[in-house]
Amino acid sequence: MKYVKHIMIGIKRLTVLGKIGLGVVLMVLFLAVFSDWLALHPYSIPSGDALEAPGAGHWLGTDDLGIDIWAQICFGARISILVGFGTALLAGIGGSIIGIFSGYSGGLTDKLVMRLTDLVIVLPDLPMMIVLGAFFGPSVRNIIIVLALFSWTIPTRIVRSKVLSVKQEKYVEAAMSYGAGFWHLTLRHFLPNILPLVMVSVIRLTSRAIVAEASLAFLGLGDPISKSWGLILNHAINFKGIYFTDYWKWWVVSPITAIMLLVTAIAFISRDMERIINTKA
């Protein structure tokens, strides 16, 4: 009950946009989880005529193979959510650990880690991701790993600088004078301080990862059997002469709308979170 109350208070502090954002994210989550029931048609086999316009049977119409687009959006939400949050959590947690370690040890370790992050930041991610995506082969797991490899630097740098400043606090000095080690300091003193920051950066990474996954898929480097939103777009764009017809109105617009809605919603939430964290609890 206590946690429910906390969450309710947290939600109350969001702005209207934030609340809308939260609503949209929850809705997409709902879509992803219950897609089996929400989609009336299968997402991989034709269920009607090719290129049907949106109507009663197919809410968002069908593609060139007669596959229901609503079903594809529903199942695609799974991939987007999985890739988005998977990458963000992996990069967020991994990056934070590296950041804490780097900030705590200082000296040569810190220098090495920081130069490594510089290196990763300087590398142009999309071409690199394309190369790596092609190299590792397209599967959702590989995509998550590749995306995480390019996003850990953001939480690492944030966390490291926070750890450096917390390390100057007298309570850490006091704890160290009692003989506190790395684990004690991390669990007791660093984590409570960096958790809010990590949360914000995880949320940001989520939207970044969703866009990146869609881009990869759009370029044809996604998992070809996964039916993500990017892949729907990829198919639609590859349909010759799509802009000469009316088909783009549902085939192209619906996945783009889905991606934009989700990413914008997450952006709203992250903006609100930042505000809440910066105005002290």
Place this chain on the structure above:
Amino acid sequence: MEHSIIRVENLSVCYHSEKRRTRAVNKVSFNLDRGSSLGIIGESGSGKTSIALAMMGLLKKVATVDGQVYYEDKELNSLAEKERNLYRWGKIAIVFQNSLDVLNPVLTVHEQILECLLRHTVLTGPAADEKVVQLLELVGLKAGWNMHYPHQLSGGMRQRVLLAMALSCDPEILIVDEPTTALDAMAKDEIVRLLVKLHREKKFALLVISHEMQIISRLASRVMVMYGGHIVEEGLTKDVLKNPLHTYTRGLIQSSPAINPYRDLWGIPGEAEQNNPEGCPFYDRCNQKILECQAKLPLLEYISLERRVACNRGGITTLLTGRELHKSFVFKGKTIKACDNCDLTIRSGEVVVLIGESGSGKTTLASILAGVSTPDEGEVLFEGEKIKGNSATSRKNGLQIVFQDPFTATNEHLSIAQVVKEPLDILKLGTKDEKLNNVRQALQDVQLPSDDEFINKKCHCLSGGQRQRVALARSLVMEPKLLIADEISSMLDPSTQANVLRLLKGLQNTRGFAMLFITHDLALARKIADRVYVMYNGKIIEHGSAVEVFDSPKESYTNKLVDNLL
């Protein structure tokens, strides 16, 4: 020895009532030279008066007196009562503690003194009468008073009458027992001056018994400190006052407002109750006791010329020594000497104040002493062991530091219980329940609530003063022997500051830990300091006892500081 007029050896006095025997004096030895002066000081019940009475041979009926009292070479205790009477009053006279019933209420002053003369001297008739008038003149009492009765006299006058009686037979030894108790300041001063004058003129040996340090310091050149029937320290009065070497003596001096004009008064905690005849009599109240003290009675031993102390640890021990500490920082090619050849010692149970303006290197010195930062040169010893890193801070009964800013000293994300418990958690001391009890005790000690609701509050709910006290509680759970307090009150408002400081000083007094108090506030320093170090531009420019530094600063900088204060 050949000059000694009286020699007391192994004098013990044991009072016996029906139920129990009380040992009032325990194997006390001392001697008194012709014309010299000796003071005996101690709390009430320490056996001072018993010594005097035993020397006079007045305790035969109520107590067992062992040991010898030699007058020149004559042993007095073995003499028969009749022979003894020749010495009593004739050679050794006593001025009793002033009270109404010491004098016979139905005799006039004249008759009282006359009685002494008739009994102890050869004077009779008019010669004796004349002597009475002379004596009264000698003690500064006008002749008109001699026909009055004791109850018609004031306390100061009665004291003079008693003195006149004691001097009636021109004794060679005068024992003065609490000459000034219950007298007002003026009368006190007159009596003391009178005693000094008489001592100079009559050249008798003076034995002053008092619990007032300032009386002893004016009357006696040597002093013995008594506690529980034992002599715990002996030496020249000046030295003992300036540099007491027994924890009890120090406590006595600190309780004396005349010697500590600035500081708040703090008595010695605890009651004088001797429960273990084998151990050190001061064991229960001592702040530097070790296991050995419980079982071993310390002997009075010379630790320097003219100075004897009865302590198993050889007097007040040195807790922390900083030797030739250097530390410099380099900023933009400029070298700043934050600590330049700093020497500092802190003895157990004392409050040392380090004064200096901001930027004088106080905090750097403190962090070196605590082992938080390492000096470029020099070493810090804690109880004789060199401090390396957190070797002194990461253990119980070690050294603890409390920081200036309460807001960074405690993690605002943690609950109060977590903060206070942290050192115990890190060092894995005790079970969960024991830890919690320690935490509650520490919080009670710093006068914060210790109920569940409070200790589960987060630190950011607390005010600065409360958080400073939480930080203090965290140090106290480690039961430190030395607490370094770095400007702990500078960020608090005056009322909170006063509360925190009184609390800290009270804890220091009852727990007996030593404290290094770092401040730029001279007025504050004067309130609590036993000893003072003055720091300027990274150097310790002056140090000494609080009175020395504040009353007669040697350095011009200290002078300026003190002048600004007034």
